[in-house]
Amino acid sequence: PTEIVACPTVREPDGLACSSRNVRLSLAGRAVAPLLHRALLVGRAEIEAGARSAETVRAAIRAVLDCPDNRVQGFLAAGHVCTVTGIRQYEPIAAQYRVPIVVTGFEPLDILSGILMCVRQLEQGTHRVEIQYARSVRADGNPAALRQIYEVFEPVTCKWRGIGEIPQSGLALRAKYALYDAQRRFDVGHVAVAESSECIAGAVLQGRKRPCDCPAFATRCTPEHPLGAPMVSSEGACAAYYRFRRHETKRH
Template sequence: SREVVFFAVGFETTAPANAMAVYQAKQLGVKNFSILVSHVLVPPAMEAILSSPTNRVNGFLAAGHVCTVMGYHEYEPISRKYRVPIVVTGFEPVDILQGLVMCVRQLEEGRAEVENQYTRAVKREGNTSAQKLIQEVFQVVARKWRGIGEIPSSGLGLREPYREFDAEERFGVASQCVEESPECISGLILQGVKKPHECPAFASRCTPEHPLGATMVSSEGACAAYYRYRRPQATSPARSDEA
């Protein structure tokens, strides 16, 4: 029968659905299904950024959809350790504005704690049923992040009982990798060290149609946002002899 491979990518948000697909495939004895796992975890990435000697990040808006699944108790030790405000925030414009206000207020008051702006969807403990399913199917592994490199314990991989559904092993592609562009500075942008317009390739050799790095690939990326909402270049007024 024809092999079906699903690209299991994303943060903790999409992990439960992919875990359920693998779990059901095992229960049903499906033999022609596998997943290429590229799940990543938010807290280890935050710690990697905050522990960097070049860190310039003073606060975080924690993604509401991730916290809907995982809750926000994982962020509390990070906030205490690095003395940074973390505000769980939704995605509507008013959510983001309120999240920013809450984060700035903490900074102005000298506080560093986890607050939940997205109370209509997020609980501190998260979705425990989804978490149990993730833990049943996946295990925590090291994961390479585009622009940053490998971060320990920052990804998910299939546990041994479900390893038969691992496309990397089934098709022997674990050693394959794609070289990153040497002129891309997405890693520095992700860490808040540089801004997108400071990249020499921005809006010329790097666009949403032809992205060089992770922050331009995703429509949610900083470079893609800067590109979409960038100000048009001012044009010089025509000289009188050109009229």
């Protein structure tokens, strides 16, 4: 067995980690490289110690569950996120809305296993938070990483494609890090992404419609020319329906 021994990072006087990669930085790259480390440390004393819950994901799940015509009965939570956040943030939601939440990995077998665990809970009438992705996720996550994230970022209102604005569902750099915020520093203005009026991604995400109910599915919207987020990456519902040619069969 291999034993991994963690030890403090050895740093240059300006905070840059002493690493074989960093010695290859150009002069310009070397000049800006320590900024990230400095950004993580600025204002550290002003932030309370202790992990913060991932309000962002909770807010989005609540928005789906509070929808009057919601049909979602259970959730597969993203395992890679929970590697940092842990699972505690989901426990009040599972209890309040009586929905099973299974923290699942991204490999095909992980997803099948996560669905099985979710269905078993539904059949048993239970509503717990379970970890399928146990090879990476611990119940309390990675408190040190979470502290660093909330030292630098704060929850803000964020627009979710197909759903709209959800309070406290996104992260933005705290004011004290404005110096490192490209949007503020370079005055690029408000960046808006236009959504196709045909796209029914919100209804798909809430389980009210299937991708093949969308008039643009597999015609004007394909993985090569996506009109909405669920068609962009392979794990998106519309991309998965397209990839496995569900539009060519009658059994949806």
